[in-house]
Amino acid sequence: EDKVVQSPLSLVVHEGDTVTLNCSYEVTNFRSLLWYKQEKKAPTFLFMLTSSGIEKKSGRLSSILDKKELFSILNITATQTGDSAVYLCAVEGPGGGADGLTFGKGTHLIIQP
Amino acid sequence: DAGITQSPRHKVTETGTPVTLRCHQTENHRYMYWYRQDPGHGLRLIHYSYGVKDTDKGEVSDGYSVSRSKTEDFLLTLESATSSQTSVYFCAISGTSGNYEQYFGPGTRLTVT
Numbered sequence: 316e317d318k319v320v321q322s323p324l325s326l327v328v329h330e331g332d333t334v335t336l337n338c339s340y341e342v343t344n345f346r347s348l349l350w351y352k353q354e355k356k357a358p359t360f361l362f363m364l365t366s367s368g369i370e371k372k373s374g375r376l377s378s379i380l381d382k383k384e385l386f387s388i389l390n391i392t393a394t395q396t397g398d399s400a401v402y403l404c405a406v407e408g409p410g411g412g413a414d415g416l417t418f419g420k421g422t423h424l425i426i427q428p
Numbered sequence: 429d430a431g432i433t434q435s436p437r438h439k440v441t442e443t444g445t446p447v448t449l450r451c452h453q454t455e456n457h458r459y460m461y462w463y464r465q466d467p468g469h470g471l472r473l474i475h476y477s478y479g480v481k482d483t484d485k486g487e488v489s490d491g492y493s494v495s496r497s498k499t500e501d502f503l504l505t506l507e508s509a510t511s512s513q514t515s516v517y518f519c520a521i522s523g524t525s526g527n528y529e530q531y532f533g534p535g536t537r538l539t540v541t
Contacts, residue, residue: 346528347528349529349530356534356535357518357532357533357534357535358471358518358532359532360529360530360531363528363529403470403471405471407528414476414478414484414486415461415463415473415476415486415487416471416473416530417473417487418470418471418472419470420468420469420470421470
């Protein structure tokens with residue numbers, strides 16, 4: 316059974332801090348790993364990672380995948396209160412996205428002013 | 429934002445009644461999914477569709493059925509609602525271009541009393 320474990324489950328930091336969120340996975344025939352941000356509504360897509368060691372970056376957010384050690388990290392630098400959200404990690408199995416994603420339980424990030 | 433709508437957005441129903449949730453997309457995407465999100469469990473796949481009239485079960489399909497008679501519509505039916513099906517239901521779509529990011533609809537909050 317595919318499995319995705321995120322840590323920490325919750326995190327409180329101050330504005331301006333840098334945070335690192337972790338995602339480890341066990342999945343048969345891994346295809347890709349995805350990060351989503353969820354505020355009080357639907358998850359919104361952040362990154363898709365397929366190749367090991369290649370960093371994806373968007374503004375203050377970046378992510379990298381280690382396929383040998385089966386984990387990914389999501390970094391957020393110079394955090395802002397608008398970064399407060401639940402961050403979800405998900406993996407695609409052998410069918411690609413065609414048979415759905417397996418999600419972790421999320422990291423609830425709170426940025427205090 | 430991807431063109432995905434869900435209806436209704438909120439529903440309260442009684443145990444034992446049938447309920448149908450609708451997902452409508454304007455993106456002409458081939459793949460559509462239904463997830464439920466519950467505290468402590470994260471997002472879990474209920475059913476998915478890989479084309480008109482082509483559907484398959486996900487991780488938590490018991491008590492649910494789906495239908496897809498048109499590319500743009502994916503219906504989720506609870507034949508006889510139970511309190512354990514109280515949840516937030518998200519529809520998602522992914523495209524046909526070979527990249528499989530899933531984009532989520534706004535969600536339906538269902539309460540079964």
